[in-house]
Each structure stands twice: as C-alpha cells, then as structure tokens.
Amino acid sequence: MTDWNDSDLGSIGAAEELDLESERADGSLRSPVTMWVVRAGDQLYVRSVKGVEGPWYRGTRTHQQGRIEAGGVRADVTFRDADPGEYADVDTAYRQKYSHYTSIVEHVLTDRARASTLRLEPR
Structure with missing residues (x-):
C-alpha cells in the first residue's frame, strides 16, 4: 500500500465531491461519476448509496483500479x-463533513451503503 502525501490527502479530503472513473476490462476508463468523499485518519473513502449493487461500485470490481479527481488533485488509485x-x-x-445535508x-450510513465502503489508495 502506498500512502497519500499530506497535500493530496488534505485537498481531496476537504473537497465537497470527487469524480471517480473505474477501469474497464480493456484498461479504458469509464465515464466519471461524481460522489462524496471523506477522510478518516490518513485514508480516503467513498461509498455507494445503493450498496454493492450500485452501478459505479460494480464497475470498480473489474480491475479494482481507476482514477479520481477532487480538490485540484487527479490521481490513479486502487480501490480496496x-x-x-x-x-x-x-x-x-x-x-461531520456532510451534516448540512x-x-x-x-x-450513506445504512448497512447497505457500509458494505460498499472503498478505501482509495494511490498507485
């Protein structure tokens, strides 16, 4: 596992939204999906409201890697x-981050959503 540098971790963690592109079987990237992202400790996470049946989540299962963009940072990631x-x-x-919604x-706090929690790790 590679760690985020402090600058990228802070920028992505503070961003209101994140664009996620998962990798297809042929290595090309799917269209970006916009979602919430949170930082817990020194890790970044995303969840699917629809749980493991959510279309974007299912897309992450092919190669378990892709690209994210948030807070001015664009990074290739592994989905864990x-x-x-x-x-x-x-x-x-x-x-804490999204209490105003x-x-x-x-x-994103249901058992269904929790089951789809992915940690974003830089590649």
Whole structure:
C-alpha cells in the first residue's frame, strides 16, 4: 500500500465531491461519476448509496483500479474494500463533513451503503 502525501490527502479530503472513473476490462476508463468523499485518519473513502449493487461500485470490481479527481488533485488509485472495523470512523467522517445535508447523509450510513465502503489508495 502506498500512502497519500499530506497535500493530496488534505485537498481531496476537504473537497465537497470527487469524480471517480473505474477501469474497464480493456484498461479504458469509464465515464466519471461524481460522489462524496471523506477522510478518516490518513485514508480516503467513498461509498455507494445503493450498496454493492450500485452501478459505479460494480464497475470498480473489474480491475479494482481507476482514477479520481477532487480538490485540484487527479490521481490513479486502487480501490480496496474497507474492513468492517473501519466503518465507524468512516460513518463519523460522513456525519461531520456532510451534516448540512441532513436528509441525505443518512443514506450513506445504512448497512447497505457500509458494505460498499472503498478505501482509495494511490498507485
């Protein structure tokens, strides 16, 4: 695993949204999908509101790598399944960062969404 540098970690973690492009079987990138991103400790995470059945999440399963862009940073990443032990910290990060979206933030805090938690690791 490669670690984020402090500058990129801070910029991406502070961004309101992230664009994610997952890699297809032929190595080309899918169209970007815009989503929320959170930082918990020195890691970055995304979740699918639709859980593991969400189309963009399913797209990450092919090669488990792709590209993200957020906060002025564009990076090639590996998508790693988060360990269930990480979920509580990720939940807290979502609540803190997106609390102003009161009626929406709860959708990323369900068991279905938690099951799709991906850690973004730079390549």
